Amino acid sequence: MVQTHNQISDSICAIATAPGIGAIAVIRLSGADAINISNKVFFGKDITQVESHTAHFGTIRDGEKIVDEVLVTVFKGKKSFTGENSVEISTHGSPYIQQQVLQLLLKNGAKAAGPGEFTLRAFLNGKMDLSQAEAVADVIAANSESSHELAMSQMRGGFSNEIQKLRNELIHFASLIELELDFGEEDVEFADRDDLKELVLKLNKALTLLINSFDYGNVIKTGVPVAIVGEPNVGKSTLLNALLNEERAIVSDIAGTTRDTIEDEIVINGISYRFIDTAGIRETTDEIEGLGIKKSFEKIDSASIILLLVDASSISKEQLKKDVNNIENRIEGKNKRLIVIANKIDKSDLTTIEAKFEGIENVIFTSAKELQNIDNIKEQLYHFVKDGVLQNTDVIVTNARHFEALSKANESLIKVLEGLDVNITGDFLAMDIRQALHQLGEITGEITTDDLLDNIFSKFCIGK
CATH class of the missing domain: 3.40.50.300 (P-loop containing nucleotide triphosphate hydrolases)
Incomplete structure (x- = not known):
């Protein structure tokens, strides 16, 4: 199950490099005690006293036994990928050494990370929104220049910025409609219906472009x-x-x-x-x-x-x-x-x-x-x-979950337009606007459920 904000006190560890033999391997830790746990098995320098984003040479030891000569890189707090203390231990690529180091960390208080748990923590700690977190997996899986460019653009916020801009414009009118409901007995109208219709038409056009881009993006x-x-x-x-x-x-x-x-x-x-x-x-x-x-x-x-x-x-x-x-x-x-x-x-x-x-x-x-x-x-x-x-749009949708949410949001906007044409009351308009905002919020993670997060991050590899 996905961890919530008050459940991420554990320090997690995992092998971050691909399985098999290679020149080097990287074991990653993250959590409040990640640096302290690493310091228990690392001999070379007291890494609890070093600056963030520094690398240090030394050995990993199990008691008196030297397991490997390593390079330890320290990232502190909000400056790390996950937004919490993190350590990356670069070892030789022997699968035996990797497992020995991993077991030492587990023995000293770390817990084994689940699929995508490092990126999940980055999301929960506000380092990225949900669509950016999903793009991390796409960057890893990219097998061509175009798929890599799309994934990088989304990971750096290109898609989520567009969604946030559209959502913010709708929030303004949603608040005015909600205000009308508070003064329902006085028959006041704070949200100009012509302006609202113009905005919804604009949003409908923008969402339609994004929805139509999915076939190509996919x-x-x-x-x-x-x-x-x-x-x-x-x-x-x-x-x-x-x-x-x-x-x-x-x-x-x-x-x-x-x-x-x-x-x-x-x-x-x-x-x-x-x-x-x-x-x-x-x-x-x-x-x-x-x-x-x-x-x-x-x-x-x-x-x-x-x-x-x-x-x-x-x-x-x-x-x-x-x-x-x-x-x-x-x-x-x-x-x-x-x-x-x-x-x-x-x-x-x-x-x-x-x-x-x-x-x-x-x-x-x-x-x-x-x-x-x-x-x-x-x-x-x-x-x-x-x-x-x-040549059609600067932002292209590649994620099926985003496509579904955009489609549902657009359906709600169409209902708003139909309601405006027949002069329905503000409470019915508010329902459809709320639904559109909900769907857009699910894309970026402003509105989430544990089941949704479980489904997304369970598809990541362990160590990312």
Whole structure:
């Protein structure tokens, strides 16, 4: 269970570096007695008397036995990450040494930290709000430049500052509405309804932008899913290998070789893309191949970008239009993009091939086998994200909990607008405004429950 303010007197410790053997490892302590506990096992200097943010060389000892030579870094009070006394002990990376040091600290009064407990303490001690605390986990998990930049922006308060600004504007009118309720018998109106409507429309527009950014933010955080689809033997596996610059998929002249989906990931200009090579889509009586084709359609539904690969040297104009229409009908009205890849252009006259594709949008002519125009495909993939995300808003939502809270807050604001249109009384307006404020407050942690904090911090790694 999550600790509350009056339950964080214990000093906690954990190994902060990843499991396994490395050059060094870091054991982290935090709590009122963190420095005193460390001082009991550290020999070199009395670290209870040193300045904050100083490092000291010495040994960790169990009685007379030297466990390791270490570097101890001391952080005092509000100057630390957690907002309380903290110590980081840098040891050699042996798992045996790490465990020996950890056991010594536990024996001398520390308690084992739970998942995310250091960051939880930073939140409880006012060092960061809840959305910033959640971004700490995103920074650790970031696997591309874009996901790292988004997480860093949120950890440094970019998102929470925007939410706080919106919430503060609404609080002003909420207080005026509440004041009206106090003078209900006198029929006074402190909150000008036209001004309130103007504000709610403004907030509605801002929240809608944030809500709409979630689809993009989520794929930047987890990787943009790209499905490679087409009939058997058109070169899907060859294209995947060309994009990944390695032989990841089995390539064969036998149609139907790929009977399952294959996934791999690359980074293009700082954005991660998850490529999915699917089984060939065609009519078949082969039960196993049929299951693969079913999965292919599922991957089309879950992908943000669909690369429809066709054999440009043999496909007819009629079949091409049929294939394109099938995909377009499946993704119509959804935030997806279809790019047609005309493959095997090395096997036929290019002028003849281009004539087949007249009227088809977003076509790239390539030979995956000869690595022709592979860079053009990557460029199109990058611009799909860049043009869709980076030009729309400075703040992008990446967290599903934030998305849900923003959606609920916006629903409450829409109810306020509907109420203003029919001149409902202040007490009903106040209910919807309170609900919107509650949802926005849950994002930054101004309104929390133990269950909410448990759910968030249980997903962190131990030691963070």
